[in-house]
Amino acid sequence: MRFTRTATASTLAATVALGGAITLASPAQATPAQSSSALTTKTANTCPTWTVIKKAVNFRSGPSTSKYAKGVIYRGDFGKKVDRSGSWIKLKLGKKSRGGLPKGSTGWVPRAYLDQCVYMNLD
Incomplete structure (x- = not known):
């Protein structure tokens, strides 16, 4: 209300x-x-954009450290969440990553290394 x-x-x-x-x-x-x-x-944060907050993170092929790393993404790289498995988020990169992965690449990152954007209501 x-x-x-x-x-x-x-x-x-x-x-x-x-x-x-x-x-x-x-x-x-x-x-x-x-x-x-x-x-x-207060409602749940539904913003689809997630940003890397650690210095460097492996961008993995699956939601586990045993899956191979497709490359590295760095602080400030971002993407849209396309899936979730436990504490892992699958991202689709919003632009070419600083590590050289092309825009649209998908990969898995631990949730602890990401920050979800927050919508702002500016009056």
Whole structure:
């Protein structure tokens, strides 16, 4: 459910600085919102882009260290998640990697070496 903001942070700070009292309503007492600037509940991150956060990572043919490495991808290389197996993510590279793997190459990387992008809501 979405709720409207009843005051901005600067308004609240000014009210407190001038000795005013602030009453906060619980979410159950808040008014449902219709505007795009309303607060929203937290949802799962569905962003498809994953970025390498380690200095260098083997880009493997399967979700295991026993599978051969197709090459190395480096911090900043990125791709779209196309599959998952346990703690491994299968990526399709979004551009030619710094290690020379062509755009569109697919390979497996441990989840611990990747960071999923976060959508930003800019008002």
